Amino acid sequence: MTIKNDTNFVPSPVERVRERLYIIKVGGKIVEESASLKQLLTDFSQIQGYKVLVHGGGRSATALAAKLGIESKMVNGRRITDEETLKVVTMVYGGLVNKQIVAGLQAIGVNALGLTGADMNYMRSEKRPVTDIDYGFVGDVKEVNAGLLADLIAKGVVPVLAPLTHDKEGNMLNTNADTIAGEAAKALAKHFEVTLMYCFEKKGVLLDENDDESVITKLTPELFEKYVAESVINGGMIPKLENSFEALNAGVKRVIITRADQIHTQNGTTITL
Amino acid sequence: MTIKNDTNFVPSPVERVRERLYIIKVGGKIVEESASLKQLLTDFSQIQGYKVLVHGGGRSATALAAKLGIESKMVNGRRITDEETLKVVTMVYGGLVNKQIVAGLQAIGVNALGLTGADMNYMRSEKRPVTDIDYGFVGDVKEVNAGLLADLIAKGVVPVLAPLTHDKEGNMLNTNADTIAGEAAKALAKHFEVTLMYCFEKKGVLLDENDDESVITKLTPELFEKYVAESVINGGMIPKLENSFEALNAGVKRVIITRADQIHTQNGTTITL
Numbered sequence: 106m107t108i109k110n111d112t113n114f115v116p117s118p119v120e121r122v123r124e125r126l127y128i129i130k131v132g133g134k135i136v137e138e139s140a141s142l143k144q145l146l147t148d149f150s151q152i153q154g155y156k157v158l159v160h161g162g163g164r165s166a167t168a169l170a171a172k173l174g175i176e177s178k179m180v181n182g183r184r185i186t187d188e189e190t191l192k193v194v195t196m197v198y199g200g201l202v203n204k205q206i207v208a209g210l211q212a213i214g215v216n217a218l219g220l221t222g223a224d225m226n227y228m229r230s231e232k233r234p235v236t237d238i239d240y241g242f243v244g245d246v247k248e249v250n251a252g253l254l255a256d257l258i259a260k261g262v263v264p265v266l267a268p269l270t271h272d273k274e275g276n277m278l279n280t281n282a283d284t285i286a287g288e289a290a291k292a293l294a295k296h297f298e299v300t301l302m303y304c305f306e307k308k309g310v311l312l313d314e315n316d317d318e319s320v321i322t323k324l325t326p327e328l329f330e331k332y333v334a335e336s337v338i339n340g341g342m343i344p345k346l347e348n349s350f351e352a353l354n355a356g357v358k359r360v361i362i363t364r365a366d367q368i369h370t371q372n373g374t375t376i377t378l
Numbered sequence: 379m380t381i382k383n384d385t386n387f388v389p390s391p392v393e394r395v396r397e398r399l400y401i402i403k404v405g406g407k408i409v410e411e412s413a414s415l416k417q418l419l420t421d422f423s424q425i426q427g428y429k430v431l432v433h434g435g436g437r438s439a440t441a442l443a444a445k446l447g448i449e450s451k452m453v454n455g456r457r458i459t460d461e462e463t464l465k466v467v468t469m470v471y472g473g474l475v476n477k478q479i480v481a482g483l484q485a486i487g488v489n490a491l492g493l494t495g496a497d498m499n500y501m502r503s504e505k506r507p508v509t510d511i512d513y514g515f516v517g518d519v520k521e522v523n524a525g526l527l528a529d530l531i532a533k534g535v536v537p538v539l540a541p542l543t544h545d546k547e548g549n550m551l552n553t554n555a556d557t558i559a560g561e562a563a564k565a566l567a568k569h570f571e572v573t574l575m576y577c578f579e580k581k582g583v584l585l586d587e588n589d590d591e592s593v594i595t596k597l598t599p600e601l602f603e604k605y606v607a608e609s610v611i612n613g614g615m616i617p618k619l620e621n622s623f624e625a626l627n628a629g630v631k632r633v634i635i636t637r638a639d640q641i642h643t644q645n646g647t648t649i650t651l
Contacts, residue, residue: 169469172446192474196442199492200473201465204542204550208496212548218497219472223481225491225535253533260526262498269477275485277477 126155126258126297127368130286131304133161135365136202144366146209151369155258155297158210158217159266159286162202166194186241186279194279198267206265217263222246222270223277225253228288230270230278244270244278246285249292258297283345287352294356301357302373303345304365309374310346312337324376326350349376399428399531399570403559404577406434408638409475417639419482424642428531428570431483431490432539432559435475439467459514459552467552468494471540479538490536495519495543496550498526501561503543503551517543517551519558522565531570556618560625567629574630575646576618577638582647583619585610597649599623622649 129149135141149158163184167177170193178185186194203219210217222228222244230244254264266289268282283303290301309320321332329346332338338346349360353376363373402422408414422431436457440450443466451458459467476492483490495501495517503517527537539562541555556576563574582593594605602619605611611619622633626649636646 195477196469196473198473199477200469200471204468204472204494204496207494208544208550209548211496211499211544211546216498219494221477221480221492223477223484223490223492225489226484253530253535256533257526257530260529262526271481271484273484275482277481 123296123298124155124259125300126157126293127152127300127302128157128159128286128290128293129302129304129368130159130282131161131365132282133163133165133202135304136160136206137162137165141365142205142209145368146206146213146215148366148369150210150213150215155263157258157264157266157289157293158206159268159282159289160198160202160206161268161282162194162198165202166190166197169193169197180238180240183240183243183281184279185239186243188242191242191277191279195269195277198269198279199277203265203267210263210265215263216261217265218257219265219267220254221267221277222280222285226250226271226273227254228270228280228285229273230280231272232276232278242276242278244272244280246270246280246288249288251289251292251296254289255293255296258293283348287348290352290357291355294358299357300359300361300371301349301352302361302363302368302371303349304363304368306364308364308367308372309362310338310342320372321374324374326378329376346376350378353378396569396571397428397532398573399430399566400425400573400575401430401432401559401563401566402575402577402641403432403555404434404638405555406436406438406475408577409433409479410435410438414638415478415482418641419479419486419488421639421642423483423486423488428536430531430537430539430562430566431479432541432555432562433471433475433479434541434555435467435471438475439463439470442466442470453511453513456513456516456554457552458512459516461515464515464550464552468542468550471542471552472550476538476540483536483538488536489534490538491530492538492540493527494540494550495553495558499523499544499546500527501543501553501558502546503553504545505549505551515549515551517545517553519543519553519561522561524562524565524569527562528566528569531566556621560621563625563630564628567631572630573632573634573644574622574625575634575636575641575644576622577636577641579637581637581640581645582635583611583615593645594647597647599651602649619649623651626651 207217207219229248270280312319360376480490480492502521543553585592633649
């Protein structure tokens with residue numbers, strides 16, 4: 106906003122500066138090993154302003170399932186979730202992993218609050234319809250109630266979101282953590298200026314997949330189309346970026362694709378409209 | 379309060395009517411079987427006014443531990459909690475049992491929020507000192523931060539408290555559900571007029587242990603001393619009632635000892651100062 110010379114200038118409501126909120130999604134591996142978890146929580150605690158952490162936990166779920174003699178079946182990277190597997194992921198994501206993160210954050214002065222979608226009914230989903238594949242108790246998000254969440258965030262509470270939702274008919278449902286992060290970001294964008302950060306194994310989207318340092322620092326829809334046309338961006342990165350643009354179109358200010366050790370520096374690929 | 383004839387009468391601040399809050403503690407068994415859980419949640423939903431549910435889950439923890447080849451060792455009714463057992467109770471109490479209750483309450487229109495003591499740092503404990511017995515990762519409550527909890531309750535949120543606390547040094551700690559209920563009640567008594575209900579297998583404290591209908595409907599410190607002197611009240615009921623009087627002395631308005639199927643009727647033994 107340019108400072109105007111009119112001394113009676115008052116910013117209009119639409120120009121009102123909203124508080125920044127960072128929503129960081131990390132995968133399972135980093136939160137499931139105590140050394141990498143500790144570093145992550147330290148980095149996360151250094152992010153200034155309001156923040157939310159969204160976590161996975163698939164490796165721990167697979168490990169517990171194996172100990173209990175339950176086979177883990179994956180299709181397209183998604184876990185087929187039968188009744189016994191639902192209990193496993195509810196225990197691991199909602200209990201073990203979530204509470205280890207919450208307790209770890211509390212120890213370094215971050216007032217964390219662990220949540221599943223059932224808690225305060227903040228995220229309701231519906232069991233995925235059976236087509237060729239029956240994913241079982243897997244939920245597709247239908248409704249996000251971000252009001253109470255936004256109130257808590259504004260009071261300094263830091264939500265830690267497990268990859269679980271509910272159907273408001275009494276069932277927990279297994280839900281992809283990327284989806285949780287994206288849906289939470291879109292709903293919270295009504296209350297905050299949201300930066301959504303997706304962490305993966307590279308420092309960002311790469312110009313050259315063989316050169317880990319060739320990070321594309323900025324992406325827009327125009328650049329994205331250009332890179333796709335040139336096959337610079339391809340494969341699994343395309344749906345990830347399409348989801349990012351969808352979030353931006355729904356009001357999220359920026360999406361950053363980065364590596365977990367960069368979350369406090371905001372380096373990586375910044376995507377805007 | 380007597381209505382006075384003075385037309386200028388204004389209630390003094392100390393006479394200000396506080397909102398009622400019911401804190402209901404139920405044992406593990408009732409929340410671990412789907413039929414009794416469903417009935418409990420229906421009864422609980424019928425309690426008018428603000429409410430909190432505190433639950434156990436010991437049988438499920440013992441069952442999961444057994445499946446994982448972990449032996450459950452109990453001393454004086456308390457679980458010896460080594461590192462592996464702590465993971466089990468964190469998964470079962472904080473994940474499985476807590477989220478089944480939360481999802482079940484959401485399904486009948488109760489805006490439940492599952493919490494451990496680590497969440498919003500609402501209850502901090504310290505690892506019990508080793509004496510003759512090393513209980514392991516068992517916490518004795520040291521601090522309750524009820525402010526954010528009270529705000530949420532006043533907004534219609536219904537906390538569902540798992541029997542877990544944390545030490546604010548990164549560790550979850552296994553904590554008796556009766557203790558959680560009592561400590562939460564004392565802290566919330568600064569914000570609400572608190573009724574604390576402990577559910578057990580009888581309809582209340584009995585005059586004659588062989589007659590399940592001989593419920594003592596009212597108890598005061600004087601009656602308690604009389605009944606103890608007459609050996610009408612004895613055994614494990616004495617510490618339970620001593621804890622109740624401690625809660626009353628700390629500001630809780632009334633304690634009701636009852637059976638879970640009576641929570642919405644408030645029948646049972648009502649204890650006041």
